[in-house]
Amino acid sequence: MTDRGKTDLVVLGLFDSVEQAAKGACALRSLPLPAHDITTLSSVPLPDGAVCEDTAPIRFPWAVAAFWFVGAAAGLGLSLVTYLDYPLITAGKEIISVPPMIIVTYEIAMLGALLATLIGSFRSIGLARLKGRKARKVFDPRIHEGKIVLCARVEHGDEENRAIAAMKETGGLDVRAEEGEL
Amino acid sequence: MSAENHLSRSGEERLYEELSRSNRVTTRWWYIGVAGLSAVVLWAVAVFVYQMMTGMGVTGLNLPVFWGMYIILFVFWIGVSHSGTLISAILRITRATWRAPVLRGAEAMTAFALLVGGLFPLIHLGRNWRFYYMIPYPNERGLWPNFRSPLMWDAAAIFTYLTGSTLFLYFGMIPDLALARDRSSGWRKTLYTILAAGFRGTHRQWRRYHVASTLFAILIIPVAVSVHSIVSWDFAMAKVPGWHSTIFAPYFVAGAIYSGIAAVITVMAVLRKMFRLEQSLTPKHFDNLGKLLLTMTLLWGYFYFSEFLTIWYGRLIEEWAVLSSYGKHYLPLFAVMVSCNFLIPLPLLCFRRIRRSIPALFVISLIVNVGMWTERALIIVPSLARRNDPFVWHNYFPSWVELSIFAGSIAFFALLYVLFSKIFPVMAVTDIKEQMFHTTDRAMGGVTMASVSHEPGEDET
Numbered sequence: 001m002t003d004r005g006k007t008d009l010v011v012l013g014l015f016d017s018v019e020q021a022a023k024g025a026c027a028l029r030s031l032p033l034p035a036h037d038i039t040t041l042s043s044v045p046l047p048d049g050a051v052c053e054d055t056a057p058i059r060f061p062w063a064v065a066a067f068w069f070v071g072a073a074a075g076l077g078l079s080l081v082t083y084l085d086y087p088l089i090t091a092g093k094e095i096i097s098v099p100p101m102i103i104v105t106y107e108i109a110m111l112g113a114l115l116a117t118l119i120g121s122f123r124s125i126g127l128a129r130l131k132g133r134k135a136r137k138v139f140d141p142r143i144h145e146g147k148i149v150l151c152a153r154v155e156h157g158d159e160e161n162r163a164i165a166a167m168k169e170t171g172g173l174d175v176r177a178e179e180g181e182l
Numbered sequence: 183m184s185a186e187n188h189l190s191r192s193g194e195e196r197l198y199e200e201l202s203r204s205n206r207v208t209t210r211w212w213y214i215g216v217a218g219l220s221a222v223v224l225w226a227v228a229v230f231v232y233q234m235m236t237g238m239g240v241t242g243l244n245l246p247v248f249w250g251m252y253i254i255l256f257v258f259w260i261g262v263s264h265s266g267t268l269i270s271a272i273l274r275i276t277r278a279t280w281r282a283p284v285l286r287g288a289e290a291m292t293a294f295a296l297l298v299g300g301l302f303p304l305i306h307l308g309r310n311w312r313f314y315y316m317i318p319y320p321n322e323r324g325l326w327p328n329f330r331s332p333l334m335w336d337a338a339a340i341f342t343y344l345t346g347s348t349l350f351l352y353f354g355m356i357p358d359l360a361l362a363r364d365r366s367s368g369w370r371k372t373l374y375t376i377l378a379a380g381f382r383g384t385h386r387q388w389r390r391y392h393v394a395s396t397l398f399a400i401l402i403i404p405v406a407v408s409v410h411s412i413v414s415w416d417f418a419m420a421k422v423p424g425w426h427s428t429i430f431a432p433y434f435v436a437g438a439i440y441s442g443i444a445a446v447i448t449v450m451a452v453l454r455k456m457f458r459l460e461q462s463l464t465p466k467h468f469d470n471l472g473k474l475l476l477t478m479t480l481l482w483g484y485f486y487f488s489e490f491l492t493i494w495y496g497r498l499i500e501e502w503a504v505l506s507s508y509g510k511h512y513l514p515l516f517a518v519m520v521s522c523n524f525l526i527p528l529p530l531l532c533f534r535r536i537r538r539s540i541p542a543l544f545v546i547s548l549i550v551n552v553g554m555w556t557e558r559a560l561i562i563v564p565s566l567a568r569r570n571d572p573f574v575w576h577n578y579f580p581s582w583v584e585l586s587i588f589a590g591s592i593a594f595f596a597l598l599y600v601l602f603s604k605i606f607p608v609m610a611v612t613d614i615k616e617q618m619f620h621t622t623d624r625a626m627g628g629v630t631m632a633s634v635s636h637e638p639g640e641d642e643t
Contacts, residue, residue: 017190043194043361044616045388047637054389061397075338078318082326093330100330103412107338110405114346117401118353121394125387127356127379139382141364146194151384182384 010138010182011154011163013172014147020171021051021148027166028152031159039182041140041149051150060120064113067120071112075105136180147173153182188632189618197618198365201611204457204603205362205370212604219597226590229583230305238308242581246574247566251584252306255591257558258441259299260340260413261434262551265442266292267347268406269474270354271399279634280470282613283462286358287453288446289351290608294598295445296344298591303336305587332412332419339405339412346405350398356381356391357612373605410438417561423500424493424565433485440478440523441554447471447547449599451540453608462609465538472537475550479531483524503568511577512564515556522553 015021021040028038038052048054079101087095122128140149150167154160160177167175189197199206233240243250266288273281304313316337318326327334360381363374381387414434417425427433447468454463493501508516527546536542563578580588602608617634624633 039385041383042385042388043357043383044189044612044619045392046385048385048389052385054386056386058390058393060390061393064397064401079329082318082329086324086326086328088328090328090330097330100335103335103408104329104338106408107335107342107405110401110408111342111345113401114342114349114398114405117394117397118349121353121390121397122379125381125390125394127381127387129380137380137382143383144194144198144361144364146190 011152011177013150013167013175021150024150024167024170025051027170031162033152037153039151041143043143060124063120064116067116068109068113072105072109075108079104138178138180187619188621201609204608219593222593223590226587229586233583234310240583242579246569247578249562251580252302254558254562256302258555259295261438261441262445263292263295264410264438267402271402274399282617286610287449291449292347293351294595298595300340332416335412339409343405343409346402350402358607410435422565424504436481436485440482443475444547444550451544468540468543469537472543476531479527504564507564507568519553519556522549
């Protein structure tokens with residue numbers, strides 16, 4: 001098996017319907033191209049498996065759970081340090097008052113989880129990437145006209161030609177190969 | 183897309199043109215509206231500067247009524263903010279089929295109402311330039327905020343909710359910003375390109391986007407509930423008759439959802455009229471919102487009666503002094519509150535014809551918010567004005583300064599919305615498209631019905 005990770009050649013084809021795109025994807029898989037090298041560009045989300053499948057696990061919810069605890073620790077620390085640093089009895093309450101600590105801890109824990117959701121999802125989706133931001137990503141704005149763009153990462157030469165032929169045979173329009181990231 | 187679904191029938195091009203009208207078409211009325219609202223906001227800012235330079239004596243506040251219009255508005259606006267994100271989050275999680283046209287307007291409403299509401303503790307401070315005392319940071323005074331004070335719980339909760347609601351609003355807009363990026367030019371294209379953050383709509387992106395979107399919705403609901411609970415604890419933690427109540431947190435949350443749903447209806451009706459969104463915001467959406475409003479009318483009535491009955495039956499002297507003032511000095515306010523929150527909306531909302539009449543529902547939503555403002559005023563003022571010793575009892579009426587800032591807050595909220603609708607997609611275009619993509623026509627006997635498909639596994643029990 002050759003190392004396909006380095007290739008940056010993508011074959012794109014436009015399809016009018018999900019059914020057509022699914023046929024195109026099926027033809028690409030039978031070339032054979034691995035499932036993780038085939039994807040779609042669409043203006044609405046397509047059900048997983050309708051055209052292609054996303055087999056990679058989604059891990060960022062674990063980061064959200066972890067940052068909930070980081071936030072909780074920060075909230076707990078903030079209120080505890082404040083009590084100890086400035087030990088003034090107010091309204092007859094104990095220096096270390098647990099119920100207010102729960103409230104502050106809870107709010108900052110939720111803040112940590114919300115921020116982690118944004119950052120984690122951005123990383124997972126590949127948004128706002130500073131590293132390698134100059135690398136060209138394949139795209140076709142005609143997805144907003146109702147088209148589905150089927151994309152497949154291929155190697156130069158025979159595989160590229162076979163992928164183009166497979167897309168054309170299954171009704172792909174404006175089928176072409178472009179240098180860029182999937 | 184598939185030939186049979188409603189999206190392909192409608193045409194994406196035409197749909198986008200219709201839903202993005204607010205971004206593309208600027209009428210003379212828009213400029214007049216912005217000018218008028220800006221004038222009111224500027225007046226309120228000038229009045230605030232006057233108050234800051236002169237002192238809090240220019241307000242109607244006087245012992246024992248040391249919380250007045252500003253705190254009423256704080257509670258009111260935080261309440262209004264409550265439902266937008268909450269409704270949106272619940273509709274997203276339950277994947278309600280009618281959710282799409284309501285989402286964006288409701289989420290934006292939360293962010294703007296919070297921005298407005300969050301200003302009032304600062305306006306109320308007196309020495310406003312010392313606001314940073316609320317922020318925990320190493321300082322030369324060696325002082326840190328006192329986290330035993332409910333006011334600090336407020337600061338933490340509102341900061342978390344404002345951050346969460348803004349992120350929730352922004353995250354929900356990303357696919358629409360990507361769409362706008364590909365269809366705009368000039369400064370708008372630059373702005374949308376930055377905000378869309380490189381979203382292209384690959385299968386992998388969509389799948390992760392949906393997981394994150396659901397996660398945001400799940401996280402924001404308990405934050406929303408906690409915020410209004412904490413606002414209620416500002417009162418309930420004080421040993422003031424009428425405030426010191428265990429039921430206050432759920433009662434405030436119910437009231438906030440009630441006023442929030444009413445505000446969502448108001449905003450939706452205005453957006454529909456202003457941007458000609460009749461095709462997307464149909465009477466069916468208003469009917470559903472009307473049903474939610476009816477449910478909350480009953481729930482609010484239940485909570486209010488529970489609180490009222492306990493005090494009426496117990497007749498503790500200090501609590502009775504407050505409650506009996508509702509039948510004397512505060513009778514007009516009490517009558518307005520009960521009428522606007524219960525007696526008027528309850529029978530009207532029972533009729534489907536009224537719920538499906540957008541002008542009628544719009545008027546009811548305004549009536550409910552008048553009632554909810556009055557309810558906030560009745561919670562705050564009589565408890566202080568009739569507190570303990572009759573020798574110090576004192577009535578309160580807001581001064582022209584407070585009334586100006588009241589008007590300014592409404593204008594500021596409207597101005598934020600008007601500006602937002604000019605720059606950002608005011609309707610959740612992608613959600614509407616997704617909904618239409620999943621909807622097909624199905625013949626059933628003699629009728630043709632819309633049939634909505636779900637992803638495999640979504641309906642498994």
